[in-house]
Amino acid sequence: AQSVTQPDIHITVSEGASLELRCNYSYGATPYLFWYVQSPGQGLQLLLKYFSGDTLVQGIKGFEAEFKRSQSSFNLRKPSVHWSDAAEYFCAVDPSGAGSYQLTFGKGTKLSVIP
């Protein structure tokens, strides 16, 4: 079955440390890929997106993600985490690759930051 997997339910890092959140998908073709962030009790905010072209994409708040076709992955990274980055992060996929925007979401990774 087609799916989006975020293997880490909860990650804790120290402020200033680097961060990598993992996302794997199981679709035949290259889908459209997104990372969203959600603060408690709030909606989702788009961090970055990948449709085609350069496999390393830059987003807001200093985040970047790398698409690796061979590994069916789209991992989110940040070189130095700030306390305000504590939130829940969702990887999402539009499997049609045609911009129909029927997104499938992973179950999320909750990030805690130690001051």
Next chain:
Amino acid sequence: DGGITQSPKYLFRKEGQNVTLSCEQNLNHDAMYWYRQDPGQGLRLIYYSQIVNDFQKGDIAEGYSVSREKKESFPLTVTSAQKNPTAFYLCASSVPGRDQPQHFGDGTRLSIL
């Protein structure tokens, strides 16, 4: 500023009641979506609408109904047939086409009294 407004922020329902969650957008987006979010489950699509007067079921439509009479409005009714309605509900909208991500409202938390 353009955006998506969901109301109310918190909603309580008695057993056997229908309740309607409001979603209004002033982004001039054609497509609108309703998601349900449960802890540890991510977001699951309930209904979506690509144009006015047309909508399709998502993955978990049972016990829910929607209407799309105006471009800017996409209300969701949680009916008494939905046996486990306690959840966080998120509305989103988008422009159909490439490079156009979904924009989300701040959600409505529904609880059963």
